[in-house]
Amino acid sequence: MDSVITAYLAAVAVPGAAQPSMLELITEADFVVQLVLVSLVAMSIGCWVILINKGLLLRSASKQSTEFLELFWNSRRLDQVYEKAGAYPQSPIAEVFKAGYVELHKLTQNDEGGAQGQMDLGGIDNLIRALRRAASTELTSLERLIPFLATTGSTAPFIGLFGTVWGILRAFQKIGIEGTASIAVVGPDIAHALVATAVGLAAAIPAVMAYNYFNSRIRVLTTEMDNFSDDFLNIVKRHFSKSTRSA
16 A cells, blocks of 8 residues: 555656746736736726725715714704714715705795795705705715726626636647647646636625625615605704794
């Protein structure tokens, strides 16, 4: 048994041979495979930049939104809330409030100018449109660059697969030229091909995870904006209904 194992190790071991590093596999790869790898690395870097920036932005948006809501519900005057709303630049709810307050101020100015009843008829509709427009703008800002994560997550594996198929094709071409299918002939091209697949998966997996996570956080903020808009409208309607009854 010992003699068999010794013979096997002697046949497998290659004196003086060293395992190629990952960098050597990339630099020795075919031009097409290198182009695939460079594209995947660029997509991966872009995803990580978006991941870090968007993660910090959403974290700040959630924190400032919570603080702004606490300020809003603890205040008795909307003008005081508007003056302090500038301290929450990352809060989408604060931006929605500022848009609604500006529109409300315009409507009350018109009402004081003699257009009595406009707030009841067209004024509320204008306020609703202003709130919706501001919420849509904030949602667009929150979702900016997020589709790139989805694009990377869906296309990076296929780009890596293309590099794999190309590397295997090169391996078969060498088999046809050399007339032999030894590992020494086809091994490097197969290794290059597998590297392309690995890099594609390494780029896609974090992108998909980040895309799903960011979408869930954005949905929460969107729901909070919608709920705040409804609450703001209810406050305005109650205020003007009381003013109408007292008049």
